[in-house]
Amino acid sequence: MKVPLLDLTAQYASIRDEIDTAMAEVVTSQRFILGAAVEACEDAIARYVGSDHAIGVSSGTDALLVALMAEGIGPGDEVVTTPYSFFATAGVIARVGATPVFADIDPVTLNLDPARVADSVTKRTRAVIPVHLFGQMAEMAPIMEIARSRGLAVIEDAAQAIGAEHGGRRAGSIGDYGCFSFFPSKNLGCFGDGGMVVTNDAARADRVRALRVHGEDVKYHHRIVGGNFRLDALQAAVVRAKLPHLDGWIDARRANAALYSRLLGDLADREPPLLTLPGIVTDRHVFNQYAVRVTDRDRVREELAAAGIGTAVYYPRPLHLQECLAALGYRRGDLPESERAADRAIALPIYPELTTGQIRTVADALRGALAGLA
Numbered sequence: 001m002k003v004p005l006l007d008l009t010a011q012y013a014s015i016r017d018e019i020d021t022a023m024a025e026v027v028t029s030q031r032f033i034l035g036a037a038v039e040a041c042e043d044a045i046a047r048y049v050g051s052d053h054a055i056g057v058s059s060g061t062d063a064l065l066v067a068l069m070a071e072g073i074g075p076g077d078e079v080v081t082t083p084y085s086f087f088a089t090a091g092v093i094a095r096v097g098a099t100p101v102f103a104d105i106d107p108v109t110l111n112l113d114p115a116r117v118a119d120s121v122t123k124r125t126r127a128v129i130p131v132h133l134f135g136q137m138a139e140m141a142p143i144m145e146i147a148r149s150r151g152l153a154v155i156e157d158a159a160q161a162i163g164a165e166h167g168g169r170r171a172g173s174i175g176d177y178g179c180f181s182f183f184p185s186k187n188l189g190c191f192g193d194g195g196m197v198v199t200n201d202a203a204r205a206d207r208v209r210a211l212r213v214h215g216e217d218v219k220y221h222h223r224i225v226g227g228n229f230r231l232d233a234l235q236a237a238v239v240r241a242k243l244p245h246l247d248g249w250i251d252a253r254r255a256n257a258a259l260y261s262r263l264l265g266d267l268a269d270r271e272p273p274l275l276t277l278p279g280i281v282t283d284r285h286v287f288n289q290y291a292v293r294v295t296d297r298d299r300v301r302e303e304l305a306a307a308g309i310g311t312a313v314y315y316p317r318p319l320h321l322q323e324c325l326a327a328l329g330y331r332r333g334d335l336p337e338s339e340r341a342a343d344r345a346i347a348l349p350i351y352p353e354l355t356t357g358q359i360r361t362v363a364d365a366l367r368g369a370l371a372g373l374a
């Protein structure tokens with residue numbers, strides 16, 4: 001039995017009519033740029049996340065970029081974030097001319113360690129970007145406390161975490177901005193690139209809305225320098241059509257994760273443990289990825305691949321050790337928890353349409369690979 005890491009065709013097949021109808025409406029209207037489809041998507045996402053305003057943008061990366069631009073962050077400013085994330089999280093900080101400052105992660109959740117964030121704040125710090133990695137919210141309460149006491153903006157990178165929840169609040173609704181991605185492999189994916197910024201602050205929403213159309217207020221009158229950061233109407237229609245299914249997909253991902261944890265729990269409880277399971281400390285982890293940690297990752301991946309099982313490594317090189325950021329001066333050993341996670345994490349198939357049989361196949365193959373190493 002083959003088990004791919006992700007199979008998007010299964011999901012499309014299950015809601016094909018709804019999606020095709022939504023896309024056909026846009027094509028019939030020939031309104032491809034902003035307009036009713038984008039507005040309907042924005043309203044639905046704002047309601048789902050629990051934020052007052054939502055602004056559709058061209059990608060998750062551009063959502064983060066436009067939030068930094070809206071805060072006026074640039075040269076001379078520092079932004080604290082995690083080194084254990086997709087490159088975009090730090091790339092956008094460098095792109096506006098500011099300096100990424102990396103704080104290490106908590107080894108249980110792999111999210112930013114609030115104590116390390118507090119240690120990293122200087123007079124130049126303007127913002128913090130917590131990432132809700134793999135679909136579990138970062139520890140927002142202490143991060144918000146640090147940010148509020150120092151006057152910092154908080155930009156949540158919720159690209160992997162739409163629908164994640166803790167203490168009755170959803171990912172993206174707590175900071176000054178929440179940034180989402182609709183990249184096809186995210187839990188709510190469109191048919192290309194797309195993203196969304198949410199905020200509870202009307203003035204910030206207004207700036208983001210202007211920035212996505214070249215800083216334009218009135219047609220051809222530019223208040224600030226922005227860019228073309230618009231969400232396509234076709235992509236908005238896909239997102240809007242998929243949204244009513246998201247909670248069901250999240251429930252399926254959570255059930256799949258619970259089954260893995262039950263099937264593999266004894267290996268994690270052994271002394272010494274053969275693997276580390278995801279550390280779940282929040283109310284609703286949405287499992288965009290289910291990443292376990294093992295010591296001999298390459299061997300384990302090879303054995304799983306030989307058994308027809310797809311895996312991936314998110315992320316093999318932490319951001320402070322990326323070549324393009326070498327001028328920041330970080331060295332291996334500076335952020336040991338992030339480096340350890342980057343060396344050991346391996347993502348298993350977790351998508352909603354997996355069968356129980358497929359999950360058992362993956363768990364058995366992983367058990368076999370680990371037994372071979374023990």
Ligand SMILES: *Cc1c(COP(=O)(O)O)cnc(C)c1O
Nearest residue numbers: 059060061086088159160181183
């Ligand atoms: C996917 C992702 C992004 C970027 O989103 P795109 O839509 O691909 O630009 C940013 N941050 C994280 C954590 C992501 O997983």
